[in-house]
Amino acid sequence: MLTDELEKKLAKRIDGRLLEKERERKSEKDGFDKNKVLDEVFDKSTMMTLSGLKNSGTISYVNGAVGSGKESKTYWAVGPSGNDLALKIYLVATSNFKKRYPYLLGDSRFTKIKKGTRNLVELWAQKEFGNLSQCFKKGLPCVRPITVIKNVLVMEFAGKNGVPEPTLVETEVDYNDYESVVSIIDDLYNKAKIVHADLSEYNIFKTKKGLLFFDLGSAVDIKHPNAIKFLERDIKNITKFFVKRGLTVTNPSDIVKRIMK
Ligand SMILES: Nc1ncnc2c1ncn2[C@@H]1O[C@H](COP(=O)(O)OP(=O)(O)OP(=O)(O)O)[C@@H](O)[C@H]1O
Ligand SMILES: [Mg+2]
Known part of the structure; x- marks a missing residue:
């Protein structure tokens, strides 16, 4: 059982961490989301991945969210030729993180678990891309996968004007x-x-x-x-x-x- 003191310390640490991420988000979001607010607390690595996708000419900008599940959030994005894309971003750091934290406190493997979580999340994204590619190659009716970088899966957007x-x-x-x-x-x-x-x-x-x-x-x-x-x-x-x-x-x-x- 956690003592009150420990719980307070823990809450403080989490708030600090989330604030840090919020600051990172604010300072880095400009330039690729066309001033639309990415309403999730993305970690730095996800922001870098999105910048990378922009620099490589895969996406021009990211619009609003079209879907959000427990483990991922899907955004409507637009490519350089005006083509609609869907970005499924597997969540590494979310408020759910807060709920998971008590299970990690006092565990000396904590940093490793944190690292592991990212690896696992990236693995999920790769797995979904692989599964979609396998279906698509066989001509089966699934959404078309485009690429996957770390925890971000890029697909063709199924729908019109950002409406799935x-x-x-x-x-x-x-x-x-x-x-x-x-x-x-x-x-x-x-x-x-x-x-x-x-x-x-x-x-x-x-x-x-x-x-x-x-x-x-x-x-x-x-x-x-x-x-x-x-x-x-x-x-x-x-x-x-x-x-x-x-x-x-x-x-x-x-x-x-x-x-x-
Ligand atoms: N390729 C796509 N094109 C357009 N919209 C999409 C695409 N992929 C996902 N979406 C939208 O995002 C929503 C959630 O996608 P998906 O089911 O893959 O994620 P999820 O994390 O499993 O969400 P949930 O847990 O709610 O099922 C979909 O219901 C759909 O509205
Ligand atoms: Mg779903």
Whole structure:
């Protein structure tokens, strides 16, 4: 248990650290975000990565956030030729950091863990890029990956004027959508050799040209020891959604069997 004194010291240290980051953010943000405020407490390394992407001509500027999850924040950015991009920034230092801190206090490995966290976060970004590339190469309908630098994943923007395409949960759906989702899961497994592992109505865009899968950071190789478990879960999630929308669909275990044939 932490004593009050320790807790106070801890809070002070965290506030100091966040202030420091806030100062860094303020002094470095000008010049690449077109005066739009990046509303997350980014660390210096992320700011450097964004500057690097600007200098290499990948992005011209970053606009507002279009999505934020627990582990990442997605921004609409614009490339040199006016092309819309999506930047998924995996969060290294966030306010969540505060919540994690008590678990680290008094642990002599703290600095190592901090270093490890960054490595892990960068690894997630690389993994999502790799998964997207694997799908894209096989011609499967997913958002197009462009590059990944450290914890920043750059993709083609799915949507218009900074408004992302609607996800399945935001649209009307019919039996064709269900069949299409199942067929994409099948192709992911049998052609790209991966399982999404975080599939739901929130991670599939419905566009005029058809469905698009995204958020592939959790996806695993079909040889992963839990691949089948994840596949079953993905299919169950998606079945539940379509049933909730009033459709009569195939038994999930029959779909699993069919995919694994
Ligand atoms: N390539 C893209 N083009 C346009 N918008 C995107 C793109 N990728 C992500 N988004 C937007 O950002 C949101 C979050 O993206 P994603 O699901 O990949 O991140 P996440 O961290 O897993 O978020 P959550 O935990 O909420 O699922 C999406 O719902 C979508 O609105
Ligand atoms: Mg998501």
